[in-house]
Amino acid sequence: MALVVDPRGNWEIKQRRPGGRPEDDVAVRISVVRSGLAKGAGTFDGSALWDGRRGELGGEVKGATIRFTIKWPDGLVGEYRGYWFADGYLRGHSQSATNPASTAEWWSAENRFRQVDL
Numbered sequence: 001m002a003l004v005v006d007p008r009g010n011w012e013i014k015q016r017r018p019g020g021r022p023e024d025d026v027a028v029r030i031s032v033v034r035s036g037l038a039k040g041a042g043t044f045d046g047s048a049l050w051d052g053r054r055g056e057l058g059g060e061v062k063g064a065t066i067r068f069t070i071k072w073p074d075g076l077v078g079e080y081r082g083y084w085f086a087d088g089y090l091r092g093h094s095q096s097a098t099n100p101a102s103t104a105e106w107w108s109a110e111n112r113f114r115q116v117d118l
Contacts, residue, residue: 002040003115005061005084007032012109015094026050027109028070030057037061038118064115066090069097080106088113
């Protein structure tokens, strides 16, 4: 048995560019529709919604670490890396795969996340 963060379901992340203001935060809706979690790790996929666009989501979890990629229809690709914290939130950093200098902080809008024992 090993603990792993459970990304399943519908959730939202907020993003803020370095030096940005809270009123400029971007909200992205995440929907994880398929996941395979076992032995403290796993993969997941689904979709993301932002500004009327739907992107493809794919990722992986290992223990308290989460990584995912969102591919948008206009060719933009966001890479997200983060961690589960005991307060139930996910937090991390993202960058554009096509422009690595474009970065942002991200966090889950709700503290609904738990680690499950597999």
